Amino acid sequence: MPDMGCRHAETKVIPYLRGELKGSERERIAAHLEGCAGCRDAALAFSALLDELTRSTPTPPELNRGRYRAELRGKLANRVWRRAGENPGVVRWRTQVARLLVVAGLAGVLMLLAVRGGLDHQGPSPDLVAHDETLIGGQLDLLQRYPVIERLELLEDLDVIRDLDRLSAGREG
Amino acid sequence: MEPSDEELCWRVANRDEAAFDRLVERYQQRAYRLAWSIVRDAEEARDLSQEAFIRLFEGAASFAGRARFSTWFHRILVNLCLDHRRRHRWWRQVLSLVSPTNGSEPSIIEQAPAPLQDPVEDIGRVQDMRELWAAVDRLSPRQRAAVLLHVQEELPTAEIAAVLDCSETTVRVHLHRALTTLRKTIGSAARA
Numbered sequence: 001m002p003d004m005g006c007r008h009a010e011t012k013v014i015p016y017l018r019g020e021l022k023g024s025e026r027e028r029i030a031a032h033l034e035g036c037a038g039c040r041d042a043a044l045a046f047s048a049l050l051d052e053l054t055r056s057t058p059t060p061p062e063l064n065r066g067r068y069r070a071e072l073r074g075k076l077a078n079r080v081w082r083r084a085g086e087n088p089g090v091v092r093w094r095t096q097v098a099r100l101l102v103v104a105g106l107a108g109v110l111m112l113l114a115v116r117g118g119l120d121h122q123g124p125s126p127d128l129v130a131h132d133e134t135l136i137g138g139q140l141d142l143l144q145r146y147p148v149i150e151r152l153e154l155l156e157d158l159d160v161i162r163d164l165d166r167l168s169a170g171r172e173g
Numbered sequence: 174m175e176p177s178d179e180e181l182c183w184r185v186a187n188r189d190e191a192a193f194d195r196l197v198e199r200y201q202q203r204a205y206r207l208a209w210s211i212v213r214d215a216e217e218a219r220d221l222s223q224e225a226f227i228r229l230f231e232g233a234a235s236f237a238g239r240a241r242f243s244t245w246f247h248r249i250l251v252n253l254c255l256d257h258r259r260r261h262r263w264w265r266q267v268l269s270l271v272s273p274t275n276g277s278e279p280s281i282i283e284q285a286p287a288p289l290q291d292p293v294e295d296i297g298r299v300q301d302m303r304e305l306w307a308a309v310d311r312l313s314p315r316q317r318a319a320v321l322l323h324v325q326e327e328l329p330t331a332e333i334a335a336v337l338d339c340s341e342t343t344v345r346v347h348l349h350r351a352l353t354t355l356r357k358t359i360g361s362a363a364r365a
Contacts, residue, residue: 010346010349011342011345011346011349012345013349014330014345014348014349014352015330015345018329018330020329020330042353042356045352045356046352046356049305049352049355049356049359050323050324050352052302052305053305053309053320053324054324054325054327056302056305056306057210057324057325058210058306059206060205060206060209060210060215060218061209061215063201063202063205063219065201065202068201068205068219068223069194069197069201071219071223072197072223072226072227075223075224075227076226076227076230079227079231080230083231
């Protein structure tokens with residue numbers, strides 16, 4: 001089980017092996033390795049492993065540099081072209097689609113307005129109905145006295161008829 | 174006098190294609206090799222390194238010059254490769270079940286430098302090396318990237334931290350754990 005010194009050394013051994021530690025820190029790790037057989041063995045093993053890995057780094061299959069650059073140029077041109085939208089055919093097509101969408105949108109808004117207007121004319125709104133009902137309700141007692149009013153109007157008409165002869169004589173005179 | 178990488182990158186930000194070609198010339202081999210070390214597939218390594226150059230061209234203006242150009246570019250490349258591995262992990266596992274070895278790629282033995290010592294003595298060494306690199310391939314992606322940037326690109330810990338976008342302590346822990354795992358693998362292989 002590593003003590004605190006070993007734990008501290010865990011993250012310092014590799015920088016120590018690579019010569020990345022300076023001054024007192026380097027001396028402290030050197031002193032620890034001298035006194036701790038476990039860490040010293042680990043440091044030796046790590047050093048051997050790093051040497052082995054550096055020496056034996058696998059190499060990839062040969063790269064055809066000319067083909068690589070030609071491909072890269074093609075991909076780059078494609079990407080730049082796509083981002084900037086420099087293809088006239090695509091730009092024209094996109095413009096036409098945009099115009100169509102705007103026209104369709106306007107037509108849709110107009111249709112919606114027309115449909116709503118038509119609905120408004122088809123019948124009174126609930127508010128208007130309520131208003132009419134209130135007026136009718138207020139005049140209901142007049143309607144109940146309608147026969148009396150009708151009779152009064154008839155009497156008035158009879159008076160006019162009776163006075164007709166007098167009226168025409170007066171005009172002639 | 175040759176312009177520095179940083180100077181070329183600033184020129185690329187102003188869409189100087191000659192400067193871009195110059196950077197590609199300087200870095201294409203290293204970029205391809207590092208990508209291959211991570212993904213272990215020549216075609217994918219070519220695609221990913223080319224994608225890194227395209228990102229460089231598109232994002233050159235965002236290079237602030239706080240880090241070295243090589244660190245900034247490695248960061249783009251390593252992130253692309255790690256993302257690629259993450260996305261294709263399940264597919265790779267299926268393929269490895271179907272075909273344990275990829276016939277189009279040279280084996281670790283074929284890729285190793287020509288032997289300088291007695292061939293009989295080297296048989297054991299080559300075997301160890303094959304196991305060693307197979308163990309590197311089994312490390313976690315970030316541990317493997319840290320090891321590769323360390324042994325292959327010979328980057329100092331501070332630069333590896335900048336490439337992997339983590340602290341130097343994290344890089345040291347990655348390396349320590351990776352080497353501990355490799356040591357155990359080699360130890361158990363030697364005992365077997």
